[in-house]
Amino acid sequence: MKVIKTIQEMQAWSEEMRRTKRIGFVPTMGYLHEGHLSLVRKARELGDVVVVSIFVNPMQFGPREDLATYPRDFIRDAELLEKEKTDIIFYPDTQEMYPQGYTTIIQVKGLENYLCGKTRTGHFIGVATVVAKLFNIVKPHVAVFGQKDYQQLKIIERMVKDLNMDVEIVAYPTVREADGLAMSSRNTYLNQEERKKALLIYASIRAIEALFKQGERRAATLKEKAHEILGSQPGVDIEYVSICDAETLEEVDEIDTRGLLAIACRVGETRLIDNSILTEDL
Amino acid sequence: MKVIKTIQEMQAWSEEMRRTKRIGFVPTMGYLHEGHLSLVRKARELGDVVVVSIFVNPMQFGPREDLATYPRDFIRDAELLEKEKTDIIFYPDTQEMYPQGYTTIIQVKGLENYLCGKTRTGHFIGVATVVAKLFNIVKPHVAVFGQKDYQQLKIIERMVKDLNMDVEIVAYPTVREADGLAMSSRNTYLNQEERKKALLIYASIRAIEALFKQGERRAATLKEKAHEILGSQPGVDIEYVSICDAETLEEVDEIDTRGLLAIACRVGETRLIDNSILTEDL
Numbered sequence: 001m002k003v004i005k006t007i008q009e010m011q012a013w014s015e016e017m018r019r020t021k022r023i024g025f026v027p028t029m030g031y032l033h034e035g036h037l038s039l040v041r042k043a044r045e046l047g048d049v050v051v052v053s054i055f056v057n058p059m060q061f062g063p064r065e066d067l068a069t070y071p072r073d074f075i076r077d078a079e080l081l082e083k084e085k086t087d088i089i090f091y092p093d094t095q096e097m098y099p100q101g102y103t104t105i106i107q108v109k110g111l112e113n114y115l116c117g118k119t120r121t122g123h124f125i126g127v128a129t130v131v132a133k134l135f136n137i138v139k140p141h142v143a144v145f146g147q148k149d150y151q152q153l154k155i156i157e158r159m160v161k162d163l164n165m166d167v168e169i170v171a172y173p174t175v176r177e178a179d180g181l182a183m184s185s186r187n188t189y190l191n192q193e194e195r196k197k198a199l200l201i202y203a204s205i206r207a208i209e210a211l212f213k214q215g216e217r218r219a220a221t222l223k224e225k226a227h228e229i230l231g232s233q234p235g236v237d238i239e240y241v242s243i244c245d246a247e248t249l250e251e252v253d254e255i256d257t258r259g260l261l262a263i264a265c266r267v268g269e270t271r272l273i274d275n276s277i278l279t280e281d282l
Numbered sequence: 283m284k285v286i287k288t289i290q291e292m293q294a295w296s297e298e299m300r301r302t303k304r305i306g307f308v309p310t311m312g313y314l315h316e317g318h319l320s321l322v323r324k325a326r327e328l329g330d331v332v333v334v335s336i337f338v339n340p341m342q343f344g345p346r347e348d349l350a351t352y353p354r355d356f357i358r359d360a361e362l363l364e365k366e367k368t369d370i371i372f373y374p375d376t377q378e379m380y381p382q383g384y385t386t387i388i389q390v391k392g393l394e395n396y397l398c399g400k401t402r403t404g405h406f407i408g409v410a411t412v413v414a415k416l417f418n419i420v421k422p423h424v425a426v427f428g429q430k431d432y433q434q435l436k437i438i439e440r441m442v443k444d445l446n447m448d449v450e451i452v453a454y455p456t457v458r459e460a461d462g463l464a465m466s467s468r469n470t471y472l473n474q475e476e477r478k479k480a481l482l483i484y485a486s487i488r489a490i491e492a493l494f495k496q497g498e499r500r501a502a503t504l505k506e507k508a509h510e511i512l513g514s515q516p517g518v519d520i521e522y523v524s525i526c527d528a529e530t531l532e533e534v535d536e537i538d539t540r541g542l543l544a545i546a547c548r549v550g551e552t553r554l555i556d557n558s559i560l561t562e563d564l
Contacts, residue, residue, distance in 0.1 A: 011448050019301050103392045104410075104444035109385045128386075129445075136446040162386035163411075164418040166293050 001082050003089045007097075007137050010090050014051070014139040021048035025140030025167075027131060030054040031071040032080050035175035035183035039144040040084045042172050046142045052081055053090040053134055055097060060126030071188050090138060097133065106132050108155045108162070114249040115151045115242055115262050116273065127152050128159050135160075140167050148174040148182050150262060150275045151249060174274070176202070182274045189270040197236050198267045201274045204229040204241070208261055212278045217255045219243035230265060239264040239271070246277055283364050285371045289379075289419050292372050296333070296421040303330035307422030307449075309413060312336040313353040314362050317457035317465035321426040322366045324454050328424045334363055335372040335416055337379060342408030353470050372420060379415065388414050390437045390444070396531040397433045397524055397544050398555065409434050410441050417442075422449050430456040430464050432544060432557045433531060456556070458484070464556045471552040479518050480549045483556045486511040486523070490543055494560045499537045501525035512547060521546040521553070528559055 004010045017023055024047025026039045036052075043050045054077055061067035074091065081089055105125050111117075112124040135143070145153045157169050175183050180202035181195075190198055204226040211222055226241040244251050246260040255278055262275040286292045299305055306329025308321045318334075325332045336359055343349035356373065363371055387407050393399075394406040417425070427435045439451050457465045462484035463477075472480055486508040493504055508523040526533050528542040537560055544557040 007446055011446070015448065101440075102444050104388065104390045104441050106445075107387050107389065109387065111385070133444075133446050136448060139448075158383075159386050162384050162415075163388075164289055164293070164415050166297070166418060166421070 001078070001086050001089065003078065003091050005091055005093070005096065007092065010051075010088070010092075010137050011139070013088065014137070017049060018139055018141075022142070023047055023138065023140045024050045025053070025134075025138050025143040026050070027053045027055075027134050027143065027145075029056045029070065029185065030077050031073055031185040031188070032077045033175075033183045033185065033187075035146055035148065037080060037084055038175050039146060039172050040081065040086060042144045042170065043142065044085065046144070046168075046170060047140070049087040050085070051088040051090055051138050051140065052086050053092075053138065055090075055092055055130070055134075057126060057130040058094055058098070059129055060123050062120055062123065065120075066186075066189075071185055090134075097130070105129050106159060106163075108158050111151070111155050111158055111249055114244065114251075115240065116264060117151065119239060119264075124152070124155050128155055131156055132159065132163070132165070135165055135167055142168040142170055144170045144172055146174060147171050148184070148274070150260065154247070154249065180206070182272075184272065186270055186272065190267060194235070194268045194270065197233050198270075198272055200230050200233065200236055201263055201265065201272060204263060205261060205274060205276045209276060209278065209282055212255070213282060219251070219253050219255065219259075222255075222261070226261075226263060230263075235268060237266040239266065243278075283360070283368050283371065285360065285373050287373055287375070287378065289374065292333075292370070292374075292419050293421070295370065296419070299331055300421055300423075304424070305329055305420065305422045306332045307335070307416075307420050307425040308332070309335045309337075309416050309425065309427075311338045311352065311467065312359050313355055313467040313470070314359045315457075315465045315467065315469075317428055317430065319362060319366055320457050321428060321454050322363065322368060324452065325424065325426045326367065328426070328450075328452060329422070331369040332367070333370040333372055333420050333422065334368050335374075335420065337372075337374055337412070337416075339408060339412040340376055340380070341411055342405050344402055344405065347402075348468075348471075353467055372416075379412070387411050388441060388445075390440050393433070393437050393440055393531055396526065396533075397522065398546060399433065401521060401546075406434070406437050410437055413438055414441065414445070414447070417447055417449055424450040424452055426452045426454055428456060429453050430466070430556065432542065436529070436531065462488070464554075466554065468552055468554065472549060476517070476550045476552065479515055480552075480554055482512050482515065482518055483545055483547065483554060486545060487543060487556060487558045491558060491560065491564055494537070495564060501533070501535050501537065501541075504537075504543070508543075508545060512545075517550060519548040521548065525560075 024043030026043050106128040208222045223241045242262045258279045264273045306325030388410040490504045505523045524544045540561045546555045
């Protein structure tokens with residue numbers, strides 16, 4: 001395993017490698033957990049060589065968000081990636097990615113207006129822009145993204161299609177702790193009490209999935225169930241519970257055959273998200 | 283020479299070609315003139331194979347601009363490109379480039395606010411976006427742009443740098459008619475009388491260059507000369523005469539060692555632009 005820190009070296013490696021090998025890629029912000037490692041395993045399955053990037057992207061954090069405190073542990077990350085037989089860790093610093101005079105943005109209009117985009121202004125511009133940069137640097141044939149960040153996934157799929165980026169986007173299901181909490185680097189912010197309360201999110205999802213299986217299709221009824229469960233304990237502040245079209249992310253009143261349930265809330269100071277695709281074959 | 287109309291075929295050709303050859307690229311909107319052909323020759327000099335795209339990009343036209351009437355003559359263009367030993371003409375239709383559901387834009391902030399960007403709202407978003415798409419489709423090693431569209435050139439250079447696109451941008455000097463008029467597909471709009479009046483643009487540029495050589499560095503004095511010349515005949519409406527920093531495009535009061543003179547005006551209904559870099563070694 002090799003650690004590459006400059007764009008020039010990464011591009012040269014990838015350009016050479018592309019001639020004969022299929023490059024699998026997993027972009028991350030580090031502080032890796034089993035969710036990330038599942039993506040790496042998927043990338044290894046789909047590619048001949050695997051590149052993982054670790055970059056905490058300032059452009060996707062709002063001014064009142066947790067850029068400064070976002071957890072980082074490169075040595076541990078590198079050990080985990082070594083075990084997964086990662087070929088390259090691309091590990092640039094902020095100056096390398098956003099040198100002085102930087103000014104270009106990519107905006108995926110429409111999709112960014114819903115769900116997390118409503119409160120996290122500019123977040124998805126930051127995500128789309130850094131992913132485009134990383135694709136141009138790593139030149140992957142295939143890139144794997146977690147379904148846990150569902151809106152991010154849809155925005156990247158759209159950007160790749162719209163801008164004719166020659167890379168295949170593969171979605172990987174959310175990986176959960178034994179008790180159901182969706183894995184996230186931000187779970188580390190939770191104290192013991194908050195950690196318990198955070199389980200209400202998955203409890204809501206399971207309850208709504210059960211209602212859906214019983215035939216309930218009305219969004220209001222489904223959402224009410226989540227509000228009931230999430231509201232059952234103090235210290236869980238709902239940002240949104242959304243039932244929406246799984247492709248356009250527009251709110252629906254009633255699910256036809258397929259919809260997205262997406263939840264964002266704050267447990268203490270920690271913002272957590274989770275989701276589930278509601279389909280007939282659930 | 284081959285004409286390719288689909289993105290998929292173009293990408294496959296380029297991906298294969300990149301392994302062994304250097305790809306030179308010239309993006310155009312067609313209706314080719316000697317200016318374009320000079321870019322093609324330059325691309326041939328810098329690459330082993332040459333791709334020229336012909337696509338009148340709706341995204342870069344404003345609602346009251348000349349998209350519908352923009353001159354087109356594919357057969358003539360193809361003959362000219364054949365003579366220049368072009369390998370591939372990439373000739374997609376609008377549906378291929380912007381299928382239903384298209385929504386992504388690229389914005390190079392800052393640079394787009396000056397010169398033509400002031401009146402042509404969204405124009406440079408359209409330019410940056412289509413050029414990024416074409417780069418992802420054609421995968422060139424080197425792309426050649428005319429200096430006549432100076433702001434476009436600077437915006438593309440900035441986008442390529444910011445988004446880490448692995449393509450070299452080469453600028454080529456403005457090609458002029460025998461009497462000095464900068465070549466442009468839009469010159470075809472001019473009637474005989476307008477064609478004569480259009481010469482005032484280059485006359486202004488030459489006069490300002492002469493003043494600059496004599497040591498004049500004050501922007502106001504230089505601009506006054508252009509207003510005097512362009513205003514000497516009715517039917518020439520000045521949109522701007524700008525003396526600005528050649529990199530940031532910000533207006534300057536006085537040129538230090540290097541500046542850009544840029545002019546846009548309407549002659550009758552036709553909008554024409556021209557420019558000159560004012561440097562000590564002019």
